[in-house]
Amino acid sequence: MLTRRALLQLAAAAVPGLLVGCGAGFDPDAVPESITRFPRTPMSGDVTSTRAVLTFHVADDTPVVLRVWTGEEVVLDSAIEPNGDGFHKVMVDDLVPGTEYHYAVFSGKPRRFEERSLIGRFRTWPSEDTREPVSIALLACVGQGTILPDYYYPEGMPVPTTEPIQWEVFTHAREHDLDAIVHLGDQAYLDYVWELQDGTVEAYLNAWGAFHGGGYRDVYPLAPLYATWDDHEATDNSDFDPWDTTPEIDAKVANAQEAWYRVMPIDAMTPSEAPVWRSFRFGGTVELVLLDCRYELQEDHLMSTAQLDFLLDRIESSPCRFVCVATPRPFANITSDPALAADNQDRWEAYTADRGRVTALLDALDARHVVFVAGDLHMNYLGRVSLEGDAPSQDAWEVCVTSGNVNPLAGGLSREQFELVDTRPHLPILTFDPDAGTIHVAFYARDGSLTFERTLDDV
Numbered sequence: 001m002l003t004r005r006a007l008l009q010l011a012a013a014a015v016p017g018l019l020v021g022c023g024a025g026f027d028p029d030a031v032p033e034s035i036t037r038f039p040r041t042p043m044s045g046d047v048t049s050t051r052a053v054l055t056f057h058v059a060d061d062t063p064v065v066l067r068v069w070t071g072e073e074v075v076l077d078s079a080i081e082p083n084g085d086g087f088h089k090v091m092v093d094d095l096v097p098g099t100e101y102h103y104a105v106f107s108g109k110p111r112r113f114e115e116r117s118l119i120g121r122f123r124t125w126p127s128e129d130t131r132e133p134v135s136i137a138l139l140a141c142v143g144q145g146t147i148l149p150d151y152y153y154p155e156g157m158p159v160p161t162t163e164p165i166q167w168e169v170f171t172h173a174r175e176h177d178l179d180a181i182v183h184l185g186d187q188a189y190l191d192y193v194w195e196l197q198d199g200t201v202e203a204y205l206n207a208w209g210a211f212h213g214g215g216y217r218d219v220y221p222l223a224p225l226y227a228t229w230d231d232h233e234a235t236d237n238s239d240f241d242p243w244d245t246t247p248e249i250d251a252k253v254a255n256a257q258e259a260w261y262r263v264m265p266i267d268a269m270t271p272s273e274a275p276v277w278r279s280f281r282f283g284g285t286v287e288l289v290l291l292d293c294r295y296e297l298q299e300d301h302l303m304s305t306a307q308l309d310f311l312l313d314r315i316e317s318s319p320c321r322f323v324c325v326a327t328p329r330p331f332a333n334i335t336s337d338p339a340l341a342a343d344n345q346d347r348w349e350a351y352t353a354d355r356g357r358v359t360a361l362l363d364a365l366d367a368r369h370v371v372f373v374a375g376d377l378h379m380n381y382l383g384r385v386s387l388e389g390d391a392p393s394q395d396a397w398e399v400c401v402t403s404g405n406v407n408p409l410a411g412g413l414s415r416e417q418f419e420l421v422d423t424r425p426h427l428p429i430l431t432f433d434p435d436a437g438t439i440h441v442a443f444y445a446r447d448g449s450l451t452f453e454r455t456l457d458d459v
């Protein structure tokens with residue numbers, strides 16, 4: 001892990017005479033993009049008020065320069081050396097709170113860049129005494145609006161994946177001013193890497209290219225990513241139970257997780273360094289709590305005690321106006337629909353002890369500022385977490401997103417509990433307004449049109 005100071009020293013050592021802070025005249029668009037050298041989108045993520053994590057892939061594993069700049073100046077040139085596979089992650093520190101930055105990877109020397117990657121942007125968060133509106137886009141379960149997901153098909157299958165996968169719904173993301181992107185899991189469907197390629201790290205890294213070289217290029221450059229995962233980043237959850245595995249399964253899971261930590265801009269190099277569950281404060285406006293509902297699963301618990309304690313602590317202690325709990329699996333009770341209940345028993349409602357600890361705290365605190373966002377179910381909805389009751393633990397709002405995969409059972413949801421239910425791919429955007437005390441929820445359809453909006457004013 002490198003500090004900005006170390007990176008600057010590294011860059012200066014590698015590029016004699018390099019001037020940092022000479023942004024005047026730098027025109028990144030004048031450098032042609034190379035999709036051959038940089039086929040995948042670079043990503044920023046886990047951005048705080050002073051720190052950002054950047055990941056990128058250099059397909060030919062040649063030396064490159066990672067540049068970060070503002071409208072006024074270049075703030076970082078980092079010389080990146082070949083490392084064997086071209087996957088890189090760089091932590092950048094000492095950034096200025098509340099500032100917009102741009103980043104890209106370049107071949108050639110800083111004074112004569114030859115080719116570049118896509119150009120991304122992120123904004124560092126203001127200090128916690130600043131309360132500004134914050135807009136967050138939700139992603140989960142990419143697909144084409146069909147029941148069957150967008151699997152990556154390795155060579156040897158009847159129709160192998162040879163081209164990057166595209167999704168229309170993300171092509172309209174640029175029409176919005178986004179502060180953050182939250183991915184709730186099933187960011188890629190890698191089941192056949194598990195099944196047919198022995199689930200090796202190399203195979204997982206390679207397969208991510210079908211997704212990060214595809215439709216994610218339309219959305220990840222727009223804002224920092226805060227990602228959690230679900231099952232298909234490794235394989236379908238029906239392939240194993242986390243509490244009952246074999247050494248072979250453990251090895252494949254470890255490989256999938258290692259690959260995920262390498263390609264994702266999560267603020268850790270390996271799973272052992274930091275868990276997927278973590279939280280971020282977007283100024284004083286909203287604290288985003290990201291959960292791992294998959295790999296800490298036990299037979300009778302949705303997650304480890306440590307993770308559940310962490311969630312409760314963040315709900316109770318957060319100084320922010322709102323708390324947004326990103327739970328890949330829905331917190332809402334959906335038992336009103338028997339078919340759905342039978343289809344997916346591994347939601348919060350199946351773990352009554354764990355869920356009960358959360359609901360007890362919400363009610364004890366009279367916490368109405370907590371909103372849940374979820375994926376996994378392959379449907380979009382806005383609703384209350386319970387069909388009946390007006391206690392905070394029953395009345396809380398939940399937004400569920402599918403970016404593409406469709407669950408034909410969605411029609412069974414109670415329209416009394418869920419005022420919007422729509423299976424078609426959508427891009428939901430939540431705007432947290434601390435002064436108004438509201439959360440605006442908007443769902444944008446595949447063609448970019450607004451399907452539904454509602455301002456939540458009881459939060």
Ligand SMILES: [Fe+2]
Pocket residue numbers: 140141185186232376378405
């Ligand atoms: Fe999914």
